Amino acid sequence: MSGSLSITSAMADPALLDLPWDLPLDAWPNDTIAALPKGISRHLVRFAHLSGHVAAVKETTSDMARGEYEMLRTLQRLEIPCVDPIAVIDGRTDADGEPLKPVLVTRHLKFSLPYRALFSQTLRPDTATRLVDALAVLLVRLHIVGFFWGDVSLSNTLFRRDAGAFAAYLVDAETGKLYSGGLSNGQRENDLEIARVNIAGELLDLEAGGRVADELDPVRISNGIVAAYRSLWTELTESESFSSAERWRINERVNRLNALGFDIEELAIKTDDAGTTVRIQPKVVDAGHHQRRLLRLTGLDAQENQARRLLNDLDSYRATYGKAEVDEEMAAHEWLVRVFEPVVRAIPVELRGKLEPAEVFHQMLEHRWYMAQEAGHDIPLAEAVTHYVNDVLRHRRDEATVIDPPTDAFTMPIDTIAPMTGAIPVADDEQDDWRLKV
Known part of the structure; x- marks a missing residue:
C-alpha cells in the first residue's frame, strides 16, 4: 500500500489491511474477488474474500460512504433488516500516488441474492408478488422508525428464502434519511410512489x-x-x-398483530366520558414476534416465517408427547435436543451450504407431510430426514453462494414423486429439476 490509508470501522479486523487498496476496484486480482452475482448499482461493486466471509466493496465518495456507513449502523440498532457495515476506507492512492475513490465495505448477507439472480430464466407472477410483498413489509418497518428511503426498488434490496415466502433486507441506504419525529403522510406516499415506479421499470x-x-x-x-x-x-x-362491552377486541387486535409477526410494547387505550366507548391504538409496534419467541425459548435465530413454522412444530411436539403442562422453556429445550438438532446434524457436511438450517428443517417438515399423505400414516423423523436429504437436498444448488429460483410449492425429483402421485411431469425452464402438474 502507498499513501496514508484511513480505515473507519466498528470492528477490529486486521484482514482489512490485506486487501489491495492501492488498486482501482475494477483491477483487483481474481484471487481476491468472490464470484457472486450482483444487482444493478450506480457505483462499482465487487465482492471480496475477508476473514472467512465475503464482503461487498463499493466505490463512492467520502461523504456518501461515511453517511451510509453511519446510517446502516443506526438501522441495525433499530433492528431493521439491512446489510452489516464493516468499514469506510479513505485516503487510497495507487502506486504513482494518484488518488483512488473511497469505498464502503459491508458484509455480504449469506443465503441472499439480488432479485435478478433469483431466476435462471423466467419469473413467474406469484414469485414476483412474493418479492413485492416482502419489500412492502420492509418499507413499512422503515417508515415506522422514521426512515425515508428515497430510492425504494428491488435492486436496492436483498432477499432470503423464508419458509415459502421471502424476507427483504435493505442493501443501499445512501439516499435515506432518518427523521426523529417520524414521517409525514406525504413522505410515506412519496416513497411508495418511488417503489411502484421503480418496480414497474425493473x-x-x-x-x-x-x-x-x-x-x-x-x-x-x-x-x-x-x-x-x-x-x-x-x-x-x-x-x-x-363499545366498552367489546373489550375482547383489544386482545383480538393484539393477536392479529402477533399473527403478522409484530409485537406491541405499548398500547394506548382511552374511554369516553360516559365509559361506553373504548379507543385503542398501538403506539410501539416491533417486528419479529415469532423470531423473538423462538430465540428466547431455544436460542435459534431464524427468519420470521421460519420461526413461526418451527414454533408450530414445537407446539405440535408438546401436544403429541403430553408436554402441554410442562414448563414451556423445558419443553422447548427437549424439542431442540430431540427433534431440531438431530435433523441438522443429519445433514452431510458437503450439503450444509444448500440452505439455512431453519429452512432445511421447514422443507423437511413439508417433505415428511407429503410422505405421510402418500403412505396414509405418520413417517418416523429419521426416515423422513434420510429421504429428504437423498432425494431433495442433494439435488439443490448451494444457496450459500447461489440461490436457485424460489419454489411456489414443495418440489422433489420427478422420479420420486411421480410414482407416488400419478402426476404428469412438466419441464420447467426456471429451475434445474421438474415441476408437477397434478
Missing part, C-alpha cells in the same frame, strides 16, 4: 429481456406494493373504536 426490463412469464403483468405486480403496504400500515398503526 419488471418491464426483465420482460424486455424475455425473463418473465407471459402472464406476468409488470404494472399490476408493481401496483401490488401499494395495496400490500397500506393494508399492513393500517393494521399496525390505525386506531380502533368499539
